[in-house]
Amino acid sequence: MGNGILVLCEQEGGQIKGTALELLGKARELAAQLGGSVTALVMGTSTPTGVKGAQQIWCVDGPDFQAYNTGPWARAVQVAIEKAAPALVLATSTVATRDFFPRLAARLGLGLATEVVDLCVVDGQVLGRRPVYAGKALYDVRVSSDPAIFTARPNSFPVPADLPDAPAPEALDVALTEADRLTRVVDTLAPETDVVDLTEAAVIVSGGRGLKSKENYDSIIRPLAAALGATPGASRAAVDAGFASHGDQVGQTGKVVNPNLYVACGISGAIQHLAGMRTSKVIVAINKDEEAPIFDFATYGIVADLFTICPLLQAEIEDLD
């Protein structure tokens, strides 16, 4: 039987991300019940800052591990699992972990539960809660392998205020084989704007077909989002009409988001859209049709023309101190 918890921690520019701290907080709570220590694994730096709540930090650094690549990352996490022999492995659900963790799980014959939104210990065993059918249903998930692997959706757990500082990081040596170099990253294309990813955003302002044109989307939604420090999103109708790009789509076949505040402008609230944003803590709807389904689940609604309301809202927010 494994012992302790291994947490794969995301970093950006050497700084540990909030998504990692929430997992470290959860891991500490679970370790108190399961026994064993918490090990933080950090990729792509040897001097991470801000790691808390772990008893040790292992770093994997070097040119092979800086940008995400399937083979090297899978090998590094494999080496860490073999060295730590944990009972539980935790990671944030990201493009990277969705890519390599299933591959590693197949290699090691381990069970993997992706995208859980809660974790707890019942009868000495870890139980995850995970949404399915794009959040239209949830179930409890058990992983019977040793270790069990879970990835969690960003913003699932609060970051405890009292997480103790972690000790100095140690380097973890990872030797790559030919089999780890099946793919090569040949180019990285930088984004046009520097905003928080939709899946991690605390505030989102989305526009729908009601915007009528890309020009309107750009002149109404983007500045309102900027005023709120929000990431802009869109309905599928808006994406299909070319107002926003595919990566901006919220919903069952777009991104599943979990912000504190979701502002839907000119969006009717179709079941596939709801599926992607129903866990938002507060939903604001701006729609001129009082019968629009979005008002059935919005926390606050304004029935009016978005072209009047959105600029007013933007000005009001900009006036806040």
Added chain:
Amino acid sequence: MKIGVLLKQVPDTETRIRIADDASGIVTDDIKWVINPYDEHALEEALKLKDARKAKEVVIFSLGGKGVDQRIREGLARGAERGVWIEAPENLDSLAIARALAAAVKAEGVDLLLAGKQAVDDDNSQVPAMVAEILGWPQVMMISELQIDDGGFKATRDVGKGVRQVVEGRLPAVISCDKSLNTPRYASLPGIMKARRKKIDNKNISALGVDTSSDPLVSHGNWGLPPERSKGQVIPGEPKEAVKELVRLLREEAKVL
């Protein structure tokens, strides 16, 4: 070149999900089944490669129970040549599904395997990468652009925050598709007629050497619906006043500003 496409049957995204009385799953009685939306993009990409004469044959692989042959038939109507239907019990975990699919793909011998980035029922995003590992093939998941040339591939994927990576490797490979890759075609009437005569091989999962008798590594129970979002309040008044009140509520009541 021969291309394999992994295609899963899932409930239509319009479906209102109901939970079975014993909380062991959903009620499937009156569900309309469709091809997993992302798998439509995988199939489309395969058909485009065939249209461009880079591939000769497209073979659909689908594992599941009743109705799966209908979904395969829909794929054949869009232009795939053949189908392989792996009949299997419910509630297999992703690794068992991947083992069966990998065995069938290996027996068929394809040069490229395309899949969806996730099945919109279980939302796992696991099977394609597991198949890649079992076959020892390179993989790129969730791609938005693909180029196939001279036995190699070049694929683009979104790695978050709008950053895109271009990834290269040799064939055979497993690639999973996001929806921005292409726009799936509809089946034509002649396509539908032709599909009736196309062949679907029926295989049983045990014949593929996958043991389904042991307990799954990943199991689920205690199904439930998400908490209902209660209907909130519509803020009345003239636009200016309504916006002021909204901001006040967001600050003082909801405390999100």
